[in-house]
Amino acid sequence: MEQAATPPAQRHAMGTARPRLATAGLAVVLAILVGSSMGTAFAVNRAARLVAVDSHQQRAWEEARYQLAIASEARRTLLVEGEPGAAVAVTRSSEALRRALQAARPTAGDQGNNHLQQAEAAERRYQHAMERMRAALDAGHRDEALAVHVNVVEPAAAELAGVLHEGAASEQDQVAARVARLGHLGGMVVLAAPALFTVGVALLVGSWFLLAGHELHLAERQHDALHDPLTSLPNRVLFRDRVEQAVRAEGWEHDQGAVLLLDLDRFKEVNDTLGHHRGDALLRQLAARLRASLRTSDTVARLGGDEFAVLLPRVGGLDGARAVARKLLDVLAAPFVVEGLELDVHGSVGVAVWPDHSRDADELLRRADVAMYAAKHARAGFAVYDAGHDPNTPRRLSLLGQLRRAIDQGELVLHYQPQVEMRTGKAPAVEALVRWQHPTDRLLAPGEFIPLAERTGLIEPLTTWVVRAALDHCRRWRDAGHDLAVAVNMSASSLLDPRLPNRVATLLDETGVPPRSLILELTESSIMTDPTRSLAVLSRLHGLGVRLAIDDFGTGYSSMAYLSNLPVDELKIDRSFVSRMHTGGSHRMIVRSTLELGHQLGMHVVAEGVEEPAAWRDLAALGCDFAQGFLLARPMPAPELDAWLAQPLRRPAAPMTAGLTTA
Ligand code: C2E
Ligand code: MG
Numbered sequence: 261m262e263q264a265a266t267p268p269a270q271r272h273a274m275g276t277a278r279p280r281l282a283t284a285g286l287a288v289v290l291a292i293l294v295g296s297s298m299g300t301a302f303a304v305n306r307a308a309r310l311v312a313v314d315s316h317q318q319r320a321w322e323e324a325r326y327q328l329a330i331a332s333e334a335r336r337t338l339l340v341e342g343e344p345g346a347a348v349a350v351t352r353s354s355e356a357l358r359r360a361l362q363a364a365r366p367t368a369g370d371q372g373n374n375h376l377q378q379a380e381a382a383e384r385r386y387q388h389a390m391e392r393m394r395a396a397l398d399a400g401h402r403d404e405a406l407a408v409h410v411n412v413v414e415p416a417a418a419e420l421a422g423v424l425h426e427g428a429a430s431e432q433d434q435v436a437a438r439v440a441r442l443g444h445l446g447g448m449v450v451l452a453a454p455a456l457f458t459v460g461v462a463l464l465v466g467s468w469f470l471l472a473g474h475e476l477h478l479a480e481r482q483h484d485a486l487h488d489p490l491t492s493l494p495n496r497v498l499f500r501d502r503v504e505q506a507v508r509a510e511g512w513e514h515d516q517g518a519v520l521l522l523d524l525d526r527f528k529e530v531n532d533t534l535g536h537h538r539g540d541a542l543l544r545q546l547a548a549r550l551r552a553s554l555r556t557s558d559t560v561a562r563l564g565g566d567e568f569a570v571l572l573p574r575v576g577g578l579d580g581a582r583a584v585a586r587k588l589l590d591v592l593a594a595p596f597v598v599e600g601l602e603l604d605v606h607g608s609v610g611v612a613v614w615p616d617h618s619r620d621a622d623e624l625l626r627r628a629d630v631a632m633y634a635a636k637h638a639r640a641g642f643a644v645y646d647a648g649h650d651p652n653t654p655r656r657l658s659l660l661g662q663l664r665r666a667i668d669q670g671e672l673v674l675h676y677q678p679q680v681e682m683r684t685g686k687a688p689a690v691e692a693l694v695r696w697q698h699p700t701d702r703l704l705a706p707g708e709f710i711p712l713a714e715r716t717g718l719i720e721p722l723t724t725w726v727v728r729a730a731l732d733h734c735r736r737w738r739d740a741g742h743d744l745a746v747a748v749n750m751s752a753s754s755l756l757d758p759r760l761p762n763r764v765a766t767l768l769d770e771t772g773v774p775p776r777s778l779i780l781e782l783t784e785s786s787i788m789t790d791p792t793r794s795l796a797v798l799s800r801l802h803g804l805g806v807r808l809a810i811d812d813f814g815t816g817y818s819s820m821a822y823l824s825n826l827p828v829d830e831l832k833i834d835r836s837f838v839s840r841m842h843t844g845g846s847h848r849m850i851v852r853s854t855l856e857l858g859h860q861l862g863m864h865v866v867a868e869g870v871e872e873p874a875a876w877r878d879l880a881a882l883g884c885d886f887a888q889g890f891l892l893a894r895p896m897p898a899p900e901l902d903a904w905l906a907q908p909l910r911r912p913a914a915p916m917t918a919g920l921t922t923a
């Protein structure tokens with residue numbers, strides 16, 4: 261199978277987890293961006309406030325220093341010139357100095373307070389010194405005033421100037437430090453913002469991609485739900501939907517469309533005998549061929565197993581649909597090569613058209629299915645829907661009731677076709693072929709009612725009737741001195757019925773026919789329906805002494821290894837190979853290798869469908885044991901066979917081609 265590396269549920273979980281993760285990442289980055297910008301704004305605001313406070317402090321200190329300088333100047337003027345204005349200036353600037361220091365107090369920090377205390381103490385000492393100096397001046401002791409000035413006032417002023425300088429410098433340092441911190445923070449924001457922005461954009465782009473991937477994944481899941489994983493063709497759900505749309509499409513009243521169902525014959529055998537991987541490969545090849553053979557407006561779907569469907573939204577009536585059905589069969593005709601093995605594939609196509617057969621999508625599909633089964637049972641390749649095929653139509657249901665009565669009321673008849681021994685020209689066996697003498701209809705061939713019996717369970721009483729009637733006739737011929745065996749055809753369902761061997765044993769007992777004179781014919785496909793169960797039934801039949809033959813050999817896919825394990829006495833080469841032997845090519849080779857295979861496995865080989873003297877000669881040359889076909893005798897009612905058996909020799913004497921005995 262394709263894909264399937266990761267389970268769908270896991271893929272879905274991965275598909276949704278990643279975008280969610282990216283979105284969460286994006287939210288985190290956005291939160292960091294918002295948080296950091298808020299934090300930055302808060303820090304800047306706080307820093308600005310502190311800088312304003314620091315500046316105020318700094319201004320106060322500078323004011324104090326300035327007033328001290330003015331006071332010092334006014335003091336010198338007062339000393340030198342004794343001017344009364346200078347005394348006022350000294351007083352004013354001293355007060356201004358004090359005010360400046362007081363102004364700094366409310367907003368001073370720990371360090372500022374420290375400096376302020378020192379400054380106030382120094383200021384007090386300075387004022388004290390000043391008062392002494394002024395007192396000396398006021399007393400007219402100029403020399404003493406000068407001495408106080410030099411020895412007390414100047415040192416006190418110098419000390420105060422030093423303290424004020426320190427305070428101002430400390431405030432200046434604080435402002436500088438805060439500005440530096442603000443700058444650092446700004447620098448970090450300058451670096452972090454683009455980085456976070458880039459991460460955010462990356463996450464945004466990433467989650468966009470992931471979401472786009474997720475959407476793609478959802479689209480894939482939707483595709484998976486509507487398509488067949490093996491062939492990638494639309495599945496039944498999508499096909500049905502398309503049929504519905506096509507039927508309902510505008511203007512459909514004027515349009516005709518068709519639904520075709522294609523089913524491979526005996527595909528199960530390919531799977532069982534060659535392996536599932538080869539079966540899958542075959543289906544993939546077939547899907548590609550079907551798709552390539554139709555228009556793009558047509559839909560090809562795989563409904564399941566080996567069943568394909570085609571929708572032709574517009575088709576030129578029934579003839580157009582038939583032409584496409586033939587085309588589908590042509591597609592199958594060319595051999596399929598799987599791992600070097602050439603496979604001959606056959607199929608059956610059922611056709612239903614709208615509006616003739618139905619205007620409902622489900623009903624059209626069902627009717628195409630009915631037609632497909634009809635084609636399969638008639639081995640007709642394809643069939644167009646016909647109410648007569650339909651098991652649910654009144655005609656079909658009444659036919660079923662009639663068949664039930666036919667078995668009880670003796671409307672079934674057996675025709676016999678001899679099998680002639682090629683070497684001696686004698687007929688040691690005849691094949692019983694059932695017919696239905698319908699009271700109001702013609703003589704119906706087995707293909708017309710056996711499939712119906714197989715599908716309804718009537719096959720069991722029918723088979724019992726055929727075996728009993730064939731053994732009755734056989735008994736009579738044997739009593740008349742003909743050492744004759746009778747061959748009876750078995751359906752797949754009979755082979756799966758564990759009661760069959762007992763039933764056959766009872767019938768042999770009742771009719772007194774020796775078991776070796778009964779040959780049961782089985783097809784490869786009926787054995788392969790359920791090889792284990794049919795082998796159990798076959799072994800018990802073989803144990804009774806009944807002979808077993810494989811009918812229509814070559815049309816199925818039984819493996820040689822499997823065949824050699826079956827208790828089979830006879831191979832019957834299908835007439836499709838025998839009738840085409842003379843065309844050369846592979847058919848003659850198939851006949852020859854079947855003969856060799858049968859002989860090597862210790863079996864007799866019967867060629868079916870011998871119609872031409874050339875086929876007889878070819879078969880004789882290849883060493884075939886028995887021949888059956890129109891060249892020797894057509895199937896005939898029992899009384900005619902009595903007469904036929906009375907004739908001396910039925911061998912077309914080689915190389916004689918004329919004067920053959922044909923019935
Ligand atoms: P089959 O067992 O392969 O029988 C041989 C068929 O080939 C018969 O068709 C016979 O009439 C036909 N045939 C014989 N020689 C020639 C020939 O030279 N050329 C051509 N073209 N055909 C020839 P019939 O009688 O229509 O039977 C068809 C099939 O129906 C049989 O194929 C067998 O599978 C099935 N059938 C017949 N009777 C019974 C029965 O009693 N029970 C079951 N389950 N199936 C039966
Ligand atoms: Mg047969």
Ligand code: MG
Nearest residue numbers: 811812832868
């Ligand atoms: Mg046959």
